[in-house]
Amino acid sequence: MATTEWPAGLLELIEDFSVAFDASERYEMLFELADDVDELPISEWTPSTKVHGCQSEAHVLACLNEDGSFHLRGAADSKLVQGLISITATALEGLSLAEIASFSPAYVKEMGLKEALTPSRANGFLNMFKKVQHEAALLGE
Amino acid sequence: MAWSIDDWPEPIALSVEDARKDFPILKREVGDGKQLIYLDNAATTQKPQQVIDAMSEYYRNNNSNVHRAAHTLASEATTAYEESRLKLKHWFGATQSRLVFTSGTTEAINLAAHAWARTNLAEGDAIVLTEMEHHADIVPWQMLAKEKGVELRWTPFDLETFELDMDAFTIAVKGAKLVACVHTSNVLGVRNPIKEIIHLTHEAGAKLIFDAAQAAPHDRLNFEGLGVDMLAISAHKMGGPTGIGALIINEPTFQQMEPFMGGGDMIREVHLDHSTYQENEHMLEAGTPKIAEAIGWGAAIDWMAQWDIESVHQHGLFLAQKTVAGLRKIPGMRIFGRHEEGDGAVVSFLHESLHANDLSAFLDARGFAIRTGHHCAQPLLRKFNIAATNRVSYWLYNTEHEVDEFISAITDICNKYA
Numbered sequence: 001m002a003t004t005e006w007p008a009g010l011l012e013l014i015e016d017f018s019v020a021f022d023a024s025e026r027y028e029m030l031f032e033l034a035d036d037v038d039e040l041p042i043s044e045w046t047p048s049t050k051v052h053g054c055q056s057e058a059h060v061l062a063c064l065n066e067d068g069s070f071h072l073r074g075a076a077d078s079k080l081v082q083g084l085i086s087i088t089a090t091a092l093e094g095l096s097l098a099e100i101a102s103f104s105p106a107y108v109k110e111m112g113l114k115e116a117l118t119p120s121r122a123n124g125f126l127n128m129f130k131k132v133q134h135e136a137a138l139l140g141e
Numbered sequence: 142m143a144w145s146i147d148d149w150p151e152p153i154a155l156s157v158e159d160a161r162k163d164f165p166i167l168k169r170e171v172g173d174g175k176q177l178i179y180l181d182n183a184a185t186t187q188k189p190q191q192v193i194d195a196m197s198e199y200y201r202n203n204n205s206n207v208h209r210a211a212h213t214l215a216s217e218a219t220t221a222y223e224e225s226r227l228k229l230k231h232w233f234g235a236t237q238s239r240l241v242f243t244s245g246t247t248e249a250i251n252l253a254a255h256a257w258a259r260t261n262l263a264e265g266d267a268i269v270l271t272e273m274e275h276h277a278d279i280v281p282w283q284m285l286a287k288e289k290g291v292e293l294r295w296t297p298f299d300l301e302t303f304e305l306d307m308d309a310f311t312i313a314v315k316g317a318k319l320v321a322c323v324h325t326s327n328v329l330g331v332r333n334p335i336k337e338i339i340h341l342t343h344e345a346g347a348k349l350i351f352d353a354a355q356a357a358p359h360d361r362l363n364f365e366g367l368g369v370d371m372l373a374i375s376a377h378k379m380g381g382p383t384g385i386g387a388l389i390i391n392e393p394t395f396q397q398m399e400p401f402m403g404g405g406d407m408i409r410e411v412h413l414d415h416s417t418y419q420e421n422e423h424m425l426e427a428g429t430p431k432i433a434e435a436i437g438w439g440a441a442i443d444w445m446a447q448w449d450i451e452s453v454h455q456h457g458l459f460l461a462q463k464t465v466a467g468l469r470k471i472p473g474m475r476i477f478g479r480h481e482e483g484d485g486a487v488v489s490f491l492h493e494s495l496h497a498n499d500l501s502a503f504l505d506a507r508g509f510a511i512r513t514g515h516h517c518a519q520p521l522l523r524k525f526n527i528a529a530t531n532r533v534s535y536w537l538y539n540t541e542h543e544v545d546e547f548i549s550a551i552t553d554i555c556n557k558y559a
Contacts, residue, residue: 022173023506031499031558055498055514078496079558 010091010107017111026112030083037086040073051131054124056081062135069094070136084108084125088132100136105129144224146231149446155453161538163189163444175508178543183327183355183487183534184512185377188441192380195440196433207432208406208423222432225439226422229387232442233372234363239395241425242435245386246354247277249373250321252388253350254281255401256425257371258319264290267317269347271296271305271333272524273326276517278352278373282321296322300524303329303479307337314345322349324356328516328532329478330461330485332356339368348394354378354386355485358536359457361450370394376434381441385434388425402427453537457486460535460544464488467548471555477530487534489516495559497529503554509547 006014013033020026040049040061049059056078063071070092074085091107092100108114108125161167164187171177179187199221205214207222230236243249258268268282272295286293294313297306303326314320320342325332335351342349350371353362358379364372371394375386390398400407400418405428409417418424445453461480465488468474473493480488491497501513512532515522522528533547 024503027499027503027506028557056496078498080496080499080502 006107007091007093007095009093010087013087013090014107014110017113020112023112027080030087030113031079032083033086034076034079034082035086037075037082037089038071038073039082040075042075045075051076051124051128053127054081056124058082058085058124058128060085060128060132060135062132062139064139065094069096070100070139072132081124081128084113085128087111088129092132092136097136097140100133103133143220144227149443152447152449155448155456155537157456157538157540160448161540163191164538165190165193167538171508171510172506175506177510178508178546179510180533180535180539180543180547181510181512182358182536182539183378183485183532185383186358186380186536187538188382188437189380189444191444192382192437192440196382196437199433199436204433206429218432221436221439222430225435225442228439228442230389232361232446233357233374233389234361234365234367235372235389237365238392239390239422241388241390241422242430243373243386243388244384244431245377246275246352246373246375247386249375249386249388250277250350250352251281252401252425253321253371253373253390254285256398257348257390257394258282258285258291259289260399261397262289262291262318265292266319267292267294267313269294269296269310269313269317269320269322269342271298271310271322273298273305273329273331273333273518273521274321274323275327275352275354276519277354278321278323279520298331298524303331303477305333307334307341310338311341314341314347317345317347320347320349322351324351324353324362325359325485326478326518326521327355327487328489328518328521328530330487330489331479332360332483332485335367343368355487359450359454359485364389365391376438376441379441380444381438382434385431385438398425400424400427404428406430448537456537457535457539458482458484460539460541461486461488463541463544464533464548467544468551471552473559474555477525485534486536487532489530489532491527491530492555492559495555497531499558500531500551500554503558504547504550507550509550 040059045059049061051058056076058076058081060074065071072089072092076082166187169177203217205218207219226240230240243252282293285291296310296313322338348370351369352373354375357374370391372389377383406423407419407427409419465476465480468476468490475491477489497513501511504511514529
């Protein structure tokens with residue numbers, strides 16, 4: 001997916017991050033975005049919602065809106081990780097399941113986040129993203 | 142000309158300013174142009190230029206395999222390699238003992254498990270450990286216990302004072318064959334009651350191995366003076382390169398050891414139906430050894446020998462105590478460990494509402510390198526019902542100014558995000 005083809009909500013976030021002064025500011029933005037996600041309460045965390053390979057405890061749940069489009073709920077004990085889930089939820093909101101399947105995770109790089117995250121957390125992000133795609137595919141079955 | 146202990150200068154009190162000049166990496170910037178403040182020395186220390194030069198010089202001018210060929214380079218490499226062993230024996234007060242090079246502390250403890258314990262322990266024998274051990278001093282013994290039917294006895298520690306329960310230890314050590322204990326905790330900073338542990342262990346007729354990975358950078362351990370049986374250490378936590386460590390072994394224990402790995406330097410003769418082995422340390426150093434790394438470690442010891450080690454210890458402890466005082470002023474901050482006379486230079490802490498990973502990410506963005514996680518001591522952290530802490534750890538080049546900067550940054554981050 002080329003940059004120009006990012007969904008509008010995500011494009012707005014990418015632009016916000018592109019003018020951030022430094023890594024501290026990018027983290028601050030990520031921290032604040034954590035509050036925007038449709039939060040999955042701890043009571044709904046199960047082994048099947050858990051993202052493996054992430055340093056923090058992170059959970060995601062793939063859902064469908066009434067019109068059949070995609071919606072992501074999620075949470076993490078680390079607010080920075082929850083911020084990444086929040087960005088992913090914004091990126092994928094309202095897309096079709098077919099669009100989810102071909103969506104590129106490259107947006108974190110464009111936001112200057114992948115370099116700023118530790119390798120294990122970056123891997124954790126990819127694990128989370130792949131899990132979301134996998135869960136979305138299961139919704140379509 | 143061969144190295145002698147007279148080549149070491151009379152040690153002087155630590156000058157942080159002078160010591161720091163030898164570490165080029167401390168001048169670098171990270172991220173968006175932030176000055177690096179390196180506070181992860183318990184994970185690995187930085188290397189002085191002298192170590193970097195010694196290893197480069199070896200590869201540039203002397204590279205050859207050791208103990209084998211009769212040519213000039215082989216002779217130079219062998220001399221340098223064995224000189225490093227000699228330097229280390231002097232440094233650790235082990236001139237009448239054996240020093241086997243390993244890949245690090247972990248391999249050193251595994252070597253003790255395979256070459257000594259596997260041969261000398263049988264089903265029903267007991268090993269005493271503590272609940273503050275690093276995984277490297279837990280897992281090898283669990284593997285041995287599974288294989289041989291050996292019993293593992295665990296010594297607890299107090300969650301308030303962070304001290305080992307020596308009453309429990311006294312009971313556990315009775316009838317045991319081996320005690321494996323951390324000298325200075327990599328999480329709590331606590332230096333355990335070494336002399337009492339040695340006394341009780343030997344009174345019970347057991348052998349003792351200390352994991353001294355965290356102690357070696359801050360203490361001049363006197364192996365023979367203390368009367369320890371085995372001591373496991375790493376080079377990279379004391380200014381030396383990664384990939385090398387050692388197991389120091391007293392002679393009676395060494396005589397009870399069997400080879401662990403076969404081939405290379407450890408053989409004397411090989412026949413199709415049997416082989417005979419070297420009788421010195423080489424018996425436990427199969428294959429081409431870590432030559433450049435040993436030479437680098439020797440250079441690190443040469444470099445450290447210029448400083449009075451007690452002043453190094455006191456400096457690290459002062460920085461740790463100053464850190465604790467600063468952290469205690471932050472609401473919601475919990476500190477794990479003890480920082481009194483003799484203890485190490487690590488401070489573990491956890492904020493009640495700011496995730497350890499988030500805190501370290503914010504600090505990293507400001508140039509601070511600190512450790513976050515379970516510190517390879519999951520059973521210890523589980524005792525506190527936590528999965529991770531943040532940890533800062535100091536060495537001789539860290540400054541009081543860096544501590545001030547750290548406390549200022551973490552206070553600001555907690556005020557903003559906690």
